[in-house]
Amino acid sequence: MNLARIRERIAFTILGLSTLFVILPIFAIVFYIVKNAIGAISWNFILDIPRHGMREGGIYPAIVGTICLVLGTILFSLPLGIMSAIYLVEYANDNFFTKLVKVSIVNLSGIPSIVYGLFGMALFVIFLKLGTSILSGCLTLSIMSLPLIITATKEALEAVPFSFREISLSLGATKWQTIRYCVLPYALPGILTGTVLSLSRAAGETAPILFTVAAFYLPRLPRSIFDQVMALPYHLYVISTQIPNMPLRLSFATAFVLIVLVFLMNLVNVILRIQFRKKKQW
């Protein structure tokens, strides 16, 4: 075996090991959580309210709360994010201001989530007088998700080859028709993936909802968007740190439900992608 071959072997081994080290902790976490949660998971746990100082019963209000927050966040951030990304990529002139906006968006995604939480409290809860409510929480989570959605959409749009636009324009289509028929359908899978990633993050964040929506203990379902709700990540934080003599299996069961929720969102993403691939003209 010559030297180049040996070097290639070494390189592949290092790369493979790196991948293994990345994947192992994920499996370990999931395995650990499942192992500890499995005894506590039941329909009762999922569909019942927390009882006896949250040491018994279920987490139904927190599940509903998190679902509400995710849906509300989609409602605000998805249209806004996709539309502004389309504008930035397809319409905006390439000048100093546009560059500034693009750099700002990239930097926004690096801001710690607690900062978004404080900002959301200052703007939505106090200044706009929306109170500690689902609305405030969704708006805060939306602002946090926007940079990721915009960046993902931007990259997905830019990945569509110029030749696709060229054909459409050469046939006399307007720019908007070209975007609508020849760019978006091909960018959609990438947009979806980015969106689901950012929503998964939004579903799991504690800091942004801490001051804007999350309730410590509220064993009923929300009646309007101005109600507070319990949410899974915050509930998990509370039962893990604030409640003495908390059965550990309930914490793990809560974590398990949160992971399943995120997994389900990714599953929806995969299914949608397959559907769009099957039927690309829409």
Add this chain to the structure above:
Amino acid sequence: MEFFPKIETRNLNLYYGSFSALKNINIKIPPKEITAIIGPSGCGKSTLLRCFNRMNDLIENVKITGEVIIDNKNIFDKNVNLLNLRRNVGMVFQRPNVFDASVYYNLTFGIKIHRLMRNKNKINDAIQMSLEGVGLWNDLKDKLKKNARYLPLEQQQRLCIARVIILNPKIILLDEPCSTLDPIATLKIEELLKKLKEDYTIIIVTHNMQQAARISGWSGFMLLGELIEFNRTKIIFTNPTDSRTEDYITGRFG
């Protein structure tokens, strides 16, 4: 010249930033003929072609001076409807760039965006006419729902031509349409172009001098952004006036 030009350029200059890509081009394109633009890579022949349907507008930092007259109108005038211009001046690209969708979708795309017709029967008639026009009707009449990507390359390129002629253009621009095709498919496309010139004014950019000689009535030779010579193809290939044209067509460079 013994014809009334379908396209005429007057002192056409084009700059990419500070680079002068077209230098003072004056050309008169005859109607219902095939005109070939030949020349070495980078001489500006594709750039010239893209002036005729203003596809150069898409590139940033392009500056154009001079006029391109089509049907007595300068297409760079402010009041020109760009969308109609591109409908009247169709373009076929180097790669057979069909949409990743059905044959039907490919053909009806132009109809849809220009809102030409709504009636299903009329649309089907138009599809049949355009496919017959490019000699694909018998092959594809039962495969309209099939994804165009799975057709042989030659049929894809024919479909691209059909996608253009379904819009009833006056002029068809072809940018090296055979460069990705094998010799047999190339000959078939050439036969098609010869047939189409009865109804359309055709301009073809080609690397392939034999191709220009085989199909075109008129030829223009370009070099470094200049139109060196424009004349009947017969004359260009047998008795060119400029020595640079002669050098190129006899294969001394390029």
